[in-house]
Amino acid sequence: MRTKRLLLTVAGVGLSTVMAWAATATLMSVQIRKADIRDTPSFMGKILTSVSYGDKVTIQSENGAWFQVNTPGQSGWMHSSALTKKNIVMKSGAGAQTSASSGEMALAGKGFNSDVESQFKANHKDIDFTWVDKMEKIKIPPPEIKAFAQAGHLDAQGCVK
Amino acid sequence: MKYLIIIPAILGMLLVGCATLDKLTEAGTGLAAATGVINADQAQSINKSVSAVGKVFESITPEQEYYIGRTVAATILSKNKPYDSRAMTAYLNTLGQYLSLFSDRPETFGGYHFLVMDSPDINAFAAPGGFILVSRGMLRCCKTEEALAGVLAHEIGHVELNHGLQAIDKSRLTAAATILGTEAAKNLGGKDLAELTKTFENSISDITSTVMNSGYARKFEFQADKAAVTILTRAGYSPNGLVSMLQQMEKNLKPGGHDFAKTHPAPQDRIAELTKLITTPHPADTAARQARFDDTMRGL
Missing domain, CATH: 1.20.58 (Methane Monooxygenase Hydroxylase; Chain G, domain 1)
Known part of the structure; x- marks a missing residue:
């Protein structure tokens, strides 16, 4: 009787370990246009590779707001704000329509998109997007940001060191 | 009954x-x-x-937020000419993008971008997704890099907290859901696209009229100030820079103006709330930052 209870307990512990492992191996989607995977949980970490909108990553562990992720052939760190638990689907289809109502899926390009923007531009020729397009091109590379912080003697916490 | x-x-x-x-x-x-x-x-x-x-x-995804933000920024820029200075734009973006790394939402669909508006009014706008516009009049309220960092961190706070999106009348979103519910495919037909564009136009109008005319609710401004204190402290700036900017703003604001005088709580009210949050001492070593700030602002 005691052996049986022991076996059940061991089986229970084993099952919860498997369940805990399954829970940690979460699949997430990239929710921004392009995101970098780095060698450390920091924006100043070396960029190992980049992933694109809708790409899937497997979460291995967490460190504050950073996730250690796996993609095919690469492992590294991403900031959590680049990821969503929603399954971002790049192309529509019958399956997509069914899952869309579950709230667990987002169809890329659906809703307010480049088609809507084009239609808006056609309706509002007085609104000029030239400077918005110029703004978007301004992306300061991480080494320049690091140099800016160092030259300004900024004692930053955590994520850019 | x-x-x-x-x-x-x-x-x-x-x-x-x-x-x-x-x-x-x-x-x-x-x-x-x-x-x-x-x-x-x-x-x-x-x-x-x-x-x-x-x-x-x-379900306003970061992608949709990005398209809303682009159009909100373009609409604001159609009424406020950009200040075309390469040095100023580079400095503002280096400082702003550095600060954005310390927000709770450093990654947006298209990233954070900053631009100066060529206007003497005291204004700063945060379009959804991270398009941030600051007027020359606002820059004149900043006497230090700390102060300018305070302005940008406050605007990043509005983006992080989705304040722009929350200005959209909920009925627009219901209308969008109705149109989209009929069609899961990416490419909407002519009539549906026209209806969705109308909803988009109304959503843009909700946001621009809020940020340019009526202003956010006071609690949103205090929330953005609170987020700014967090960002500034993490980034190594004294949040007191935001207080000194507000003190200068109080002197520069013209009563009855169509800028921060109309859209934001009075500077002294914001200072009163901020001083409850600020505990960090002012960093002593600011000479290098002051030199580059003065260099960039010269001739503004």
Whole structure:
């Protein structure tokens, strides 16, 4: 009787370990246009590779707001704000329509998109997007940001060191 | 009598937050249907539409937020000419993009970008997704890099907290959900695209009229100031820079102006709230930052 209870307990512990492992191996989607995977949980970490909108990553562990992720052939760190638990689907289809109502899926390009923007531009020729397009091109590379912080003697916490 | 009690109860439920909305509404419509105020079909219809409101607000993806932000920024820039200075734009973006790394939301769909508007009015706008516009008049309220960092961190706070998106009238989102519910495919037909574009135009108008005319609710401004204190402290700047900027703003604001005088709480009210939050001492070593700040602002 005691052996049986022991076996059940061991089986229970084993099952919860498997369940805990399954829970940690979460699949997430990239929710921004392009995101970098780095060698450390920091924006100043070396960029190992980049992933694109809708790409899937497997979460291995967490460190504050950073996730250690796996993609095919690469492992590294991403900031959590680049990821969503929603399954971002790049192309529509019958399956997509069914899952869309579950709230667990987002169809890329659906809703307010480049088609809507084009239609808006056609309706509002007085609104000029030239400077918005110029703004978007301004992306300061991480080494320049690091140099800016160092030259300004900024004692930053955590994520850019 | 039953109508008087149950209908307001259902309407009340329509106003509560998204998280509990579906369950509360099901309970409310169930009660109304059971007591005969509405029939089962009507109850189901209400449940469906409330669910659509809740889900669609949550479902403004970062991608859609990006398209909203682009158009909001373009609309603001159609009324405020950009200040075309390469040195100024580079400095503002280096400082702003550095600060954005310390927000709770450093990654947006298209990233954070900053531009100066060639206007003597005291203004700063944060379009959804991270398009941040600051006027020359606002820069004149900044005497140090700390102060300018305070302005940018406050605007990043508005983006991080989705304040722009929350200015959209919820009925727009219901309208969008109705159109999108009929078509899951990416490419909408002409009529649906025209209707969705109308909803988009109205959403843009909700945001631009809020940020340019009426201003956000005071609590949003205080929340953005609180987020700014966090960002500045993490980034190694003294949040006191934001206080000194507000003190200067108080001197520069013209009563009755169509800028921060109209859209924001009075500087002294913001200072009073900020001083409750600030505990860090002012960093002593600011000479290098002051030199590059003065260099960039010369001739503004």
